[in-house]
Amino acid sequence: MNIFALFEARVREAVEALVRGGTLPEGLDLARVVVEPPRDASHGDLATNAALVLAKEAKTNPKALGEALAAELRQDPRVVEAAVAGPGFINLRLAPAVFHDVLRGVLADPAGYGRGHMAGGPVNIEYVSANPTGPMHVGHGRGAVFGDALANLLVAAGRQVTREYYINDAGAQVDVLARSAYLRYREALGETVGAIPEGLYPGDYLVPVGQALAETHGRALLEKPDSEWLPVVRETAIAEMMEMIRGDLAAIGIHHDVFFSERTLQGEGGGAVATLLAELREKGLVYEGRLPPPKGQVPEDWEDREQTLFRTRDFGDDTDRPLLKSDGSYTYFASDIAYHQAKYLAGATELIDVLGADHGGYVKRMQAAVKAVTDGKASLDVKLCQLVRLLRAGEPVKMSKRSGEFVTLREVIDEVGRDAIRFMMLYRKNDATLDFDLAKVVEQSKDNPVFYVQYAHARIRSVQRQAREAFPDFDPADAAGLADADFALLSDAGEAEMLRLIAQYPRVLEAAAAAHEPHRIAFHLYETASSLHSFWNKGKDLPQLRFVNPTDRKSTRARLALIEALRGVLASGLAVLGVSAPDAMR
Structure with missing residues (x-):
């Protein structure tokens, strides 16, 4: 259930009602009408720009049009409040039942929640x-x-x-590769090659290529002119390099x-x-x-x-x-x-x-x-x-044992793991320079986004394990079994924030896909994780807000339903980023 798409359709219906009533002319272009989260969450649950973008074409005042549209929207029982703000924005506050329906929708299909049907060819x-x-x-x-x-x-x-x-x-660089590998071939046959000439590739990664050539061809290539050995060595070197690159990509989960x-x-x-x-x-x-x-x-x-x-x-x-x-x-x-x-x-x-x-x-x-x-x-x-600046505790890291020139991707994977690399590479927009600190990405703190998000998923699993001990007669991770919980008990502001972020996920995913900007998913996951951790901390001081209350089965089931839905959002978003969703963390 995408409440933004749902209420965008409702806003369009309100516009059509004003057209039928003669307040607006026919034939208005509704393409720029959107429903989105308000910039300040205290202003409501949704905001629409309909009055702003239609007023000029309709030859009317945007604030007056906003009041007319708000009046139409107030007739919807799902709308608790419709208020015009600024030059004509309409802020909507929704009935809690709307978010309860979202929650039931997530619990009915956690894996499919948020996934869309975007139009377009291959x-x-x-x-x-x-x-x-x-x-x-x-x-x-x-x-x-x-x-x-x-x-x-x-x-x-x-x-x-x-x-x-x-x-x-097909370019000159693969001939340079072949000549570099040929030196390693001669080296593998016992020759002393000495310093690698300038213009050739000096890295030790070509040593195995030279050894493979020696095992396959013996000394035969030494007796051939350049025109004969060059294509043979080039084919072998390219094949070996691509095998290495495929292995590096597989290590970071890319195929x-x-x-x-x-x-x-x-x-x-x-x-x-x-x-x-x-x-x-x-x-x-x-x-x-x-x-x-x-x-x-x-x-x-x-x-x-x-x-x-x-x-x-x-x-x-x-x-x-x-x-x-x-x-x-x-x-x-x-x-x-x-x-x-x-x-x-x-x-x-x-x-x-x-x-x-x-x-x-x-x-x-x-x-x-x-x-x-x-x-x-x-x-x-x-x-x-943009470029990646590789740091260790704030200091630049430049040299590599393997390449002789730069730090290889595989060396970083081996040191910090694929999850840290993938999440942190996506936690900044692609066209902004990225500082990647090898020390910070393995810290277990709120300042390390990948840890903070994964820990939220693991924390939910920990709560579910506690709930099994307190209530052994039901499965706290059974999404469908939690759908009949009393969601009216979710009345705290922290619970409302989690519901709001769950409801926003389909829109975030759709907008990120349309803009080709996966970093939006990473940002939303961090905000979602933060809402969970904040509510957890409130529960330490206020026992009545704890996720598991052995003496209150009803509130426990409602909160378990809430966090299972939130866990589904975290798991879905992490899967998009190619990052694991752990059930426990060290």
Whole structure:
């Protein structure tokens, strides 16, 4: 039961009643009418902007319209109070029975509560897509966790989602990888390699690749020219790196549906990229021309020459973009267009790319390209993840034993666990820099959000175990069995706050999915956990407010029903974030 959707429909009915009565004209645009929580909970349970957004079109005063709508809404027996505030907002206070109905709805289907039926076609989310040249670092981890949680969120909202990883295995960097692995191969055969030359990858993670090559090929590769050993070593190195990356992702609970190889776009005759270029030429979207120099400092490699250009400006970009390099090879942009077209041809109509913050210049051109190659039938949202500053007790952590350059994601997983990483990566909006302190994320305190939320779930399970001892004749975790409790006994302000937060969860989930912002779930879980812990603390001073009262079966059953519903919200939200909901904590 989503009370916000329920009362949004009721507000629309009130508008229609005023239209029928001649107070409002027909044909008003109700698309911007919303019902949401008031900014200050003391003002009521719900607030609507209907009078504000309709007054101008209706040629009336928003406050006067607000009073007329409030009068209509007061006729609803579920509305205790409807008051106009400020320039025309209407605040509604609901009868307790409304929240009791919400509670019964949660108890009837705890696992399904909040899950929606959001309209829209298939969604493709591409995330991680780290170059297969070494282990993932913490920055990769942020994009990985964000993309995975966003996929979970959209599935919970009712969307069909494909999780995809783009393997960048066609660029110069994989040749550098192969040459780096070849040094380790020679080392495995007993040669003294010495210092790794500048420009190659120095990390110890390539030692096992060299050993694998030695076991498979013996000394045979030493006798071959570069043109023969390079593709062999490259294939092995990429396969080994992707196996390592898959293992790192699995350790943090991430599994993709599709691993798409960049090389498959560039087969014989240019493959999908060549086909795309021919299609764009046929549509008149490609021409030969010159670009003005970039604004500001001109890069050293910039060339003033005639180029094959894509008319991206026609689709919202700042400038047209080259598709071919001066040597006749395709630009990265050309490959990226073909790749996004492939996602669309596979059935996705909504594309989401999760990228690092350094890809900000990529957004407009790719959105323009997607619009062009799909004839506007698909959309692209690019979510940029800002940097992660890794700290230990406030001091920067820089070096890694494994990579030789950076702290790997696996090292952080091994130290603090996947739950801490996932929750803390999502407890800040993706486009804000994140300080990740290895010492603080394992603290057992209110200042550690992941502990605070998980502890709320474990605390409820502890209360339920206590209730079994006090009342052995019923199961305090049986949601359906608690649905007939006397919810009128839930009259304390702390209980009302928990009910309010339970009722808000479907709206939070829906809004987070629509905005592609999983951090909203993390914030709501923290607020929900805080309401539980606060009420628990009140019960220490006021015995009549304790969750389990052995001498008062009725109030105990009502509170057990309340916290079982709240536990369902915590479990649901944690599942969206990919974080466990423990039944006990050390």
